[in-house]
Amino acid sequence: MSKIYITDTTLRDGSHTVSHKFSPEDVKKIASSLDAAGIDIIEVGHGDGLTGSTINYGFSPYNDFELVRAAASVVKNSKLAVLLIPGIGTVEDLERAQDCGANAVRVATHVTEADVAAQHVRAAKKMGLFTVGFLMMAHMASVERVLEEAKKFESYGADIVYCTDSAGAMLPVDVRDKISTLVQNLSIPVGHHSHNNLGLAIGNSLAAIESGATYIDGSLSGLGAGSGNTSTDTLVAVMKKMNYDINADLYKTMDASTNALIPVLESKGLKTNTNLDAMILGYAGCYSSFLLHSRRAAERFNVDVRDIIIELGNRKAVGGQEDWIIEVASDLSKLKNK
Amino acid sequence: MSKIYITDTTLRDGSHTVSHKFSPEDVKKIASSLDAAGIDIIEVGHGDGLTGSTINYGFSPYNDFELVRAAASVVKNSKLAVLLIPGIGTVEDLERAQDCGANAVRVATHVTEADVAAQHVRAAKKMGLFTVGFLMMAHMASVERVLEEAKKFESYGADIVYCTDSAGAMLPVDVRDKISTLVQNLSIPVGHHSHNNLGLAIGNSLAAIESGATYIDGSLSGLGAGSGNTSTDTLVAVMKKMNYDINADLYKTMDASTNALIPVLESKGLKTNTNLDAMILGYAGCYSSFLLHSRRAAERFNVDVRDIIIELGNRKAVGGQEDWIIEVASDLSKLKNK
CATH class of the missing domain: 3.20.20.70 (Aldolase class I)
Structure with missing residues (x-):
């Protein structure tokens, strides 16, 4: 290609x-x-x-x-x-x-x-x-x-x-x-x-x-x-x-x-219409309801929220599995500090 | 189809x-x-x-x-x-x-x-x-x-x-x-x-x-x-x-x-990001520089600005042909009042 x-x-x-x-x-x-x-x-x-x-x-x-x-x-x-x-x-x-x-x-x-x-x-x-x-x-x-x-x-x-x-x-x-x-x-x-x-x-x-x-x-x-x-x-x-x-x-x-x-x-008093949060959710194929909790977990574990969202997408998380967020954030943090 | x-x-x-x-x-x-x-x-x-x-x-x-x-x-x-x-x-x-x-x-x-x-x-x-x-x-x-x-x-x-x-x-x-x-x-x-x-x-x-x-x-x-x-x-x-x-x-x-x-x-204090002016320009295939003058002509001749833009697109107007706008608006107005 x-x-x-x-x-x-x-x-x-x-x-x-x-x-x-x-x-x-x-x-x-x-x-x-x-x-x-x-x-x-x-x-x-x-x-x-x-x-x-x-x-x-x-x-x-x-x-x-x-x-x-x-x-x-x-x-x-x-x-x-x-x-x-x-x-x-x-x-x-x-x-x-x-x-x-x-x-x-x-x-x-x-x-x-x-x-x-x-x-x-x-x-x-x-x-x-x-x-x-x-x-x-x-x-x-x-x-x-x-x-x-x-x-x-x-x-x-x-x-x-x-x-x-x-x-x-x-x-x-x-x-x-x-x-x-x-x-x-x-x-x-x-x-x-x-x-x-x-x-x-x-x-x-x-x-x-x-x-x-x-x-x-x-x-x-x-x-x-x-x-x-x-x-x-x-x-x-x-x-x-x-x-x-x-x-x-x-x-x-x-x-x-x-x-x-x-x-x-x-x-300059201007702004864009862009919504990069929504974009990364689409990129990951992840429910928008995961965003807020992922942000909090990203802060707590000092990892990039985008990595959390993408990993949740990889794991095919669906609504109701918000408890996965902490697990994912913790895993990412361990990987990062290895 | x-x-x-x-x-x-x-x-x-x-x-x-x-x-x-x-x-x-x-x-x-x-x-x-x-x-x-x-x-x-x-x-x-x-x-x-x-x-x-x-x-x-x-x-x-x-x-x-x-x-x-x-x-x-x-x-x-x-x-x-x-x-x-x-x-x-x-x-x-x-x-x-x-x-x-x-x-x-x-x-x-x-x-x-x-x-x-x-x-x-x-x-x-x-x-x-x-x-x-x-x-x-x-x-x-x-x-x-x-x-x-x-x-x-x-x-x-x-x-x-x-x-x-x-x-x-x-x-x-x-x-x-x-x-x-x-x-x-x-x-x-x-x-x-x-x-x-x-x-x-x-x-x-x-x-x-x-x-x-x-x-x-x-x-x-x-x-x-x-x-x-x-x-x-x-x-x-x-x-x-x-x-x-x-x-x-x-x-x-x-x-x-x-x-x-x-x-x-x-x-409700909300607004959309939509830009229907830009959309109709794309629909018509018309330069954005035509918009302002078309609006004025639409008012003067009491016709829909969208009809002007679309007709300019049909006539394949290009930058520099802004003088066509009045002609188009006038033609549309005559058609309308026939």
Whole structure:
């Protein structure tokens, strides 16, 4: 089974949600958590890409280059990507982003307009950047047209190409058709980016992977405009549950939401709709009535509540077997202190 | 293509979220909106079923029978269902619920314990109720075991049987395996009930339908404990977009959330995470930047903003074509006043 690579776009697509007000300090906090969690690619910058901070797209108090520099100062293993929309950003901007520490770029165009990206992709490759062709609003074009445009990106030298559901408008059947056609007809890997407008972000991401996509996007807690992006936390949980080969660590990804993103949002008077307790219960297949007692036992035995919940799921505990919680917590504590 | 029937459980499973405090007036407001929206079955009562109001399951200030009576006083076309968990509720309770106006029952057991429901299903059928066998925590049993238990429900005389993902723990592959096995081996229709813990409620509902399920559950705005149930609003939108044959009306279902559920929740200091604006943008495949101007145009031309958004999607409007909005609104207004 192919390895699946995750790009987290909290600090780029999620930036719309905070009106492009992630500060360099915010970026450091979130990017270092994502890096620690084993996320493969971290995208940083204005929601509309390099130098998107304008009256048209929303002013940011920080320019893209200081944000990239902040991320680069903390990221050790992940690739650090910027978004470049030809017409908004330029090759010069990209060079400057590279000077600040970016080593990857997603060159994004409307799904029918890959042509405008030819020089940008070629320049990016010449600069030695990991280069992604990013076809936005992919729901608006036919399978054949998406393939035609993707082939252009391939011919310009892109390392991978994305089928991007910018409006959250694609159905699983559409994702399967487009991704499988791209996978069958391109020699470079294929990626998918979802939004959750129709509640299908995770479902479509799985459909994409099942159809051969090996790059998938998410954002912490699903941060993003409208219904948000695919939640990176949930994506990692589901992919682990399905035994996909990924680099990301589940707990550390959840911690990136809990300990980095959420405090940053709170400092701006914002919050997420995410419920990681509910997620881990689903991941474990455990009754929600076990949560409160498991929390107490976790504290008493100094173990991670998530380990308790997952072990209760493994033991197939059902309602009425709440007495198992103490036993599980005690066992975990002994294992930990061995 | 088979007709797909929707059961809305806002007033039963969603009742957990309001600590079982839906009043008879709340029930009237929400049930009448669901009925007007063409929802096939409306489930009403304590979250843990008939007479669930106890210290164990959470007290309700209202008993199930007054809630059923309230719903029955306004529902004209939908079936009106109660949940009966053998061991909590009894056949006598069911008779009383029928006297109050219920004409359907879901008899629910743990996935491995259909036996305990034999007398309840037989009694329900004898009473002339539409009778559903409801196998909870279906993720905990093998495909073979789920089939074995479902066959018991069938043998007792149940009209349909549900594979219920109570913990939101099922993956699409698991849903496909179980539902297709049930569909192939039973002579009665099969239903599916999802929770959104892993972000898969809509994706799994579609997987169930693709595997032959013809009954699907939801709740308005996805109301429900933890990550909530499948959103009925989104379910209807996605099923319409996929051209499934359903009775429900999309706008009226959305209106049931907006005009009935949300005001009721607000009166209790609660709110939902739902974003129906984002949903309709995804449904239409329309840029989110069109929303604000479409709202203004809808007001000016006295047309439904959703019609504008959907028509912009049909015309494949892209960013920069915001001038189309006035044209579309004006066209819709002329059509309306013809």
